[in-house]
Amino acid sequence: MATSATFSCWMILGLVLAIGNIVDPADARAFFVFGDSLVDNGNNNFLATTARADSPPYGIDYPTHRATGRFSNGLNIPDLISQQLGTESTLPYLSPQLTGQKLLVGANFASAGIGILNDTGVQFLNIIRMYRQLEYFQEYQQRVLDIIGSQETVRLVNEALVLITCGGxxxxxxxxxxxxxxxxxxxxxxxxxxxxxxxxxxxxxxxxELGARRVLVTGTGALGCVPAELAQRGTNGGCSAELQRAAALYNPQLVEMIRNLNNEIGRDVFIAANTQEMSRNFITDPQAFGFTTSRIACCGQGPFNGIGLCTPLSNLCPNRDLYAFWDAFHPSEKANKIIVQQIMSGSTDHMNPMNLSTILALDSIN
Incomplete structure (x- = not known):
């Protein structure tokens, strides 16, 4: 029995290691993204809102070196997950380019400024609140149905990977x-x-209910330690104790809620990604990850470069890879890569009940 179990473990491990290297784009699963500015890749470009990242120096390290609406110097978390899936990045749902076969890759419905609650982000005016993102998901499915039919649309959605990031x-x-x-x-x-x-x-x-069957649900990061909170609420240059308390209350309850939901459903639909723990590591010991600082944003103004958004008039660091934070709230591309590495291969301290590599391996044999 022990020999058989060991063999099975090696088989699973082999699949986990192989999945990143043997992905046929034609067979790659669709990817859907919901949430806020951490995962928005340009929907707010098409809205009359102040929550925008469509001007330099945003995108300075993106392949085109142009601002795309991502709140990053380069790639964001959905981009990096798409790479792991072996597919191109999903387009913003509001993009006029999202038509035809591109719809089958998936879609990004996220909108900077939104929260779980409808009254979150009211100061940003016109943003796509969560209930509206889900309405767009229904609309998306109708558009796909017109291309590939009802049965294949259901299959595409059921087999897709979904990422949802909100709460901060x-x-x-x-x-x-x-x-x-x-x-x-x-x-x-x-x-x-x-x-x-x-x-x-x-x-x-x-x-x-809308058909999602594999959903990565991220918690909040270390809310009190981002440059904006160091600048506005930090004490003696340290993290905001009150916002750290909020994150410490919120994240464990999110994991527990997800566990209960999965128990009710009878399968592991929802996967909790402990992004507070993932970011805590490089915030508390930035040098161990190749950063010179996790306190000062690369782009911004004021204390810790933590006041306001990044603009052409902001202070801008010459080497983004040395900074854990790109702007007052958002990780740099390098920090996003560290987070996605943990999503892919992290232990149950980071990914509960399993990491994304395990999900991809299990789903490939089902």
Whole structure:
């Protein structure tokens, strides 16, 4: 029995190692992305909103060296996951280029500024809130149905990989946006976290109803340690204790909610990605990852370059690979690569109940 189990483990390991190298693009699964600025790749370019990243120096290290709407100096997390899937990056759903066969690659519905709650990000005006992103997903499926028919559309969606990233803005652009915000008067922090988790569960259940069967759900990063919070709420140059407390309350409850959802469904549909732990490693010991700093943003102004967005007038570092943060809130491309490495191969401390390499290997033999 032990010999048989060992052989099976080696077989699975072999599949895990091979999956990144033997991906036939024709057989690659579709990829759908929902969420906020951490994963938006250009939808807000098509909206009348202040939450935009479509001007330099955003995109300075992107293959075209042009701003694309990604809140990054180069590639973002969805781009890097697409590479692991062996496919081209998904296009923004609002892009006029997303037609015909490109629809079969998937779509990115994310919009900078949004949160789990509809009242998050109201200061950004016209953004695609989560309920609207899910409506667009339904609309997308109808468009694909017209190309490949009902049965193949269901298969494409069921076999797709889905990434959803939201929650951070519900703290920094809602609860803590201003002193005595509406939500902070309505809820004590522990109760607000419980409310967010219950509302997030509704979104995930809706995704399941719409056909999603493999969903990566990221938690928040180390909210209190990003340059913006060091500049605005940090004490003695340290992280914001209150925002770190919020992340510490939120992330474990998100994992527990996902575990309960999977138990109700009877299979591992939702995968919790502990991005707080992933980012904590390079924030607390940046030199171990080749960074010179995790406190100062590469692009910005004010203390820690943490005030406002990156603009052509901002301070700009000459070597982005030495900075864990690109701007006041968003990781650099190099930091995104570290996060995606953990999504691919991280232990259950980072990915629960399994990492993406294991998912791809298991799904390839089912």
């Amino acid at each position: 803005n519900d703290f920094v652009n809602n609860y803590y946006l201003v002193p005595n915000s509406v939500r902070s008067r309505q809820f004590a922090l522990p109760d607000y976290v419980k409310y967010l988790i219950s509302e997030y569960q509704k979104l995930l259940q809706k995704l399941y």
